[in-house]
Amino acid sequence: MKAVIQRVSQAKVEIQQQTVGEIxxxxxxxxxxxxxxxxxxxxxxxxxxxxxxxxxDEQGKLNLSIQDIGGAVLNISQFTLYGDTKKGNRPSFVKAARPELAIPLYEAFNQGLRELGIPVATGEFGADMQVSLTNDGPVTIIIDTREK
Structure with missing residues (x-):
């Protein structure tokens, strides 16, 4: 799994001009x-x-977690993170999981966050979504489970 994590002061996702998730x-x-x-x-x-x-924290140091601040997560499925651009100009997505594997893992991730007491908003798997956010900091971190 690959996650691009952005610290935000607000974020929302819309599908067909309707807000479906917001934090x-x-x-x-x-x-x-x-x-x-x-x-x-x-x-x-x-x-x-x-x-x-x-x-x-109170001293301005990056020292608190999402759980410490009582924050929420907006989780958006993003198969394009596995786009391979080594050949040509059109990305290949053959390494991205097919929906029958990806959807249960995506839902398990969301449920796991909820079980930890973290509120979760989502988009819709496979939908054309418009995501807007205010990146706070900006702080952006990438985690790839293949590099653990």
């Missing part, structure tokens, strides 16, 4: 699922993201 302070997660990903990858990513200390 205030927290994390926007763009989540790509690889064809070889498993529940183990979900667990690893849950631990990393829920404990990632990228929010400022």
């Amino acid at each position: 205030q302070q927290g994390l926007l997660v763009l989540l790509g699922i690889h064809e070889e990903d498993t529940q183990e990858d979900v667990g690893y990513l849950l631990r990393k993201i829920s404990q990632l200390r990228i929010f400022s």
Whole structure:
């Protein structure tokens, strides 16, 4: 799994001009699922993201997690994170998981965050979505479970 994590003061996702997910302070997660990903990858990513200390404490140091600040996550499925551009100019997405694998892992990730007490908003898997956000900092982190 590959996650692009952005610390945000607000974020929302719209489908056909209707807001389907929205958060205030927290994390926007763009989540790509690889064809070889498993529940183990979900667990690893849950631990990393829920404990990632990228929010400022009273001294202005990045020392607090999403759980510490009571923030929320907007999680957006993003198969294009596995776009391969080595050959030609059109990305190949053959390494991205097919929906029958990706959807259960995406849903397991969302459920895992909720079980940790983190509110989760989502878009719609496979839909054409418009995502808007205010990146706070800016702070952007990339985690790839293949590099653990």
